[in-house]
Amino acid sequence: MIWIGDVLVSQGEGGVYSERMLGTARVWDPFRSKLAALYHKGTGVEITAETRVLYLGAANGTTVSHVADYADVVYAVEFAPRPMQDLLEVARRRKNIVPIMADATRPEQYVPLVETVDLLYQDVAQPDQATIAIRNSAFLRAGGQLILMLKTRSVDVRKEPDVVFQETVDALASAGFVVQECLWLAPYHQDHAAIVCTKPGA
Amino acid sequence: MRGMIYGFIRARTPYLSNMRSYWFGDVDDGKCTLFGGDVQAKAERVRLIRTSMESFVPLTWETAVTCGACRDRADYITKLREVCFAAAERDIRQQYSGKDAELLQMVRTLDEMDTVINLLTERAVEWYQLRHPTFTRKYRKTPAHIVVKNIREKSRGALSFVAGEIERLSLTRTELAKAVSGRANDVMPNTSALIGGLVAARLMAHAGGLSDLSRMPASAIQVLGARTALFAHLRTKSPSPKHGIIFQHRRVHNAPRDCRGRVARVLAGKLAIAARIDHYRGIADLAFLESAQARIDMTGKVTGKLTGKENEP
Numbered sequence: 001m002i003w004i005g006d007v008l009v010s011q012g013e014g015g016v017y018s019e020r021m022l023g024t025a026r027v028w029d030p031f032r033s034k035l036a037a038l039y040h041k042g043t044g045v046e047i048t049a050e051t052r053v054l055y056l057g058a059a060n061g062t063t064v065s066h067v068a069d070y071a072d073v074v075y076a077v078e079f080a081p082r083p084m085q086d087l088l089e090v091a092r093r094r095k096n097i098v099p100i101m102a103d104a105t106r107p108e109q110y111v112p113l114v115e116t117v118d119l120l121y122q123d124v125a126q127p128d129q130a131t132i133a134i135r136n137s138a139f140l141r142a143g144g145q146l147i148l149m150l151k152t153r154s155v156d157v158r159k160e161p162d163v164v165f166q167e168t169v170d171a172l173a174s175a176g177f178v179v180q181e182c183l184w185l186a187p188y189h190q191d192h193a194a195i196v197c198t199k200p201g202a
Numbered sequence: 203m204r205g206m207i208y209g210f211i212r213a214r215t216p217y218l219s220n221m222r223s224y225w226f227g228d229v230d231d232g233k234c235t236l237f238g239g240d241v242q243a244k245a246e247r248v249r250l251i252r253t254s255m256e257s258f259v260p261l262t263w264e265t266a267v268t269c270g271a272c273r274d275r276a277d278y279i280t281k282l283r284e285v286c287f288a289a290a291e292r293d294i295r296q297q298y299s300g301k302d303a304e305l306l307q308m309v310r311t312l313d314e315m316d317t318v319i320n321l322l323t324e325r326a327v328e329w330y331q332l333r334h335p336t337f338t339r340k341y342r343k344t345p346a347h348i349v350v351k352n353i354r355e356k357s358r359g360a361l362s363f364v365a366g367e368i369e370r371l372s373l374t375r376t377e378l379a380k381a382v383s384g385r386a387n388d389v390m391p392n393t394s395a396l397i398g399g400l401v402a403a404r405l406m407a408h409a410g411g412l413s414d415l416s417r418m419p420a421s422a423i424q425v426l427g428a429r430t431a432l433f434a435h436l437r438t439k440s441p442s443p444k445h446g447i448i449f450q451h452r453r454v455h456n457a458p459r460d461c462r463g464r465v466a467r468v469l470a471g472k473l474a475i476a477a478r479i480d481h482y483r484g485i486a487d488l489a490f491l492e493s494a495q496a497r498i499d500m501t502g503k504v505t506g507k508l509t510g511k512e513n514e515p
Contacts, residue, residue: 074437088290091287099286099290100286101289101290101293108254111258112225112248113248113261113286135255171314195209
């Protein structure tokens with residue numbers, strides 16, 4: 001990852017969402033993007049020019065645009081039509097984004113489109129986030145990594161965030177993932193946790 | 203054309219379990235059949251392919267090159283992107299083209315205008331009271347719009363302008379209400395016939411769309427818009443709400459207090475059926491409307507005197 005001092009940046013065409021620029025570098029704000037927050041908290045996951053990414057919950061394409069600056073290709077899955085309009089606009093300018101309008105809970109919808117990827121990034125506001133990750137891990141190569149951004153409040157508002165967090169980690173572990181890093185994204189994002197796992201090698 | 207492609211892919215996949223369908227063509231035991239259609243046809247094809255995740259064989263760009271779909275990886279991504287853009291743009295258009303999509307925005311605009319007009323009127327009155335310490339609305343049945351008119355005529359400067367602006371907003375609101383009612387009659391003719399276009403549109407907006415409303419049970423429609431009361435009931439021992447938005451209909455609020463709940467329940471039951479006819483058929487069903495009206499009217503008239511059981515047919 002590229003750091004200028006203690007500022008995380010990505011190299012690419014600016015003006016996607018009026019982000020701050022440092023010369024030609026686009027500042028990647030940890031308060032706006034959960035992935036940027038994860039890097040600020042310190043993680044071992046690197047995205048390089050060879051990385052192929054499946055991005056679930058692409059939303060308006062804000063974080064996607066930064067990921068695309070680093071990655072080889074980003075398969076960006078989004079379900080709702082309004083954010084999809086924005087995502088398409090971002091994807092028109094970044095030739096390595098493949099925008100897919102589909103439901104992440106039904107990966108069979110995009111089987112004919114998506115190749116095997118090195119990184120599965122998931123940021124969806126759904127109750128069954130572990131299940132979605134497990135179903136989509138069919139696209140992940142052996143040894144590939146999963147980053148799950150857990151919105152604990154989307155799973156169950158009545159449960160304590162810690163309980164939801166532990167349940168999700170357990171579900172991923174029992175599905176065969178090797179859990180590497182678990183951390184809360186505070187102070188950047190409240191009640192959000194990041195879980196980094198590896199899919200075991202063949 | 204649509205039916206042909208659909209039939210083709212559906213029919214072949216289950217029997218030839220080795221065949222994999224991808225956006226560029228079908229791969230069967232290493233043999234590849236290129237799909238000849240243009241970008242739009244490919245986008246259509248992608249939506250129709252059914253693959254189960256159990257028999258999942260990941261796609262590789264090399265297969266596409268061997269197949270003759272593209273020259274190299276860069277070309278593969280370019281062509282794939284074209285297909286994905288076409289598919290997404292078509293899906294967005296499809297989701298927005300639902301007749302209820304615009305009605306939804308109209309209703310929400312209307313409700314927000316109501317809120318704004320009420321807030322501004324309250325504020326203007328408070329301002330006016332400051333200049334006229336003897337002014338009060340107590341014991342006076344002056345409607346709000348007349349009060350606003352008086353404020354505009356009797357004050358000068360900014361306050362007069364604000365009052366004038368509230369009046370203009372109210373005019374726009376009236377026009378919008380008419381438009382909502384008219385559009386609702388068109389989009390949901392059965393529901394509108396039972397409860398009036400404006401209330402029908404509000405129900406639809408609360409449910410989140412016509413298809414959502416048509417999938418709701420009658421008991422949910424009955425208390426739609428009574429969220430606070432419903433959750434208070436679920437949490438504590440307070441009585442359950444009898445009605446939500448449908449209270450706005452004269453049949454419910456004109457009914458005697460002790461049988462309002464009953465009228466609301468019967469009305470909601472008929473509304474649930476009406477919403478389904480509206481969603482799946484989209485035209486007024488006169489026979490249904492006649493029987494439904496009769497049933498609701500009977501409930502309203504009879505139940506005040508008789509017990510519930512005697513009222514049943």
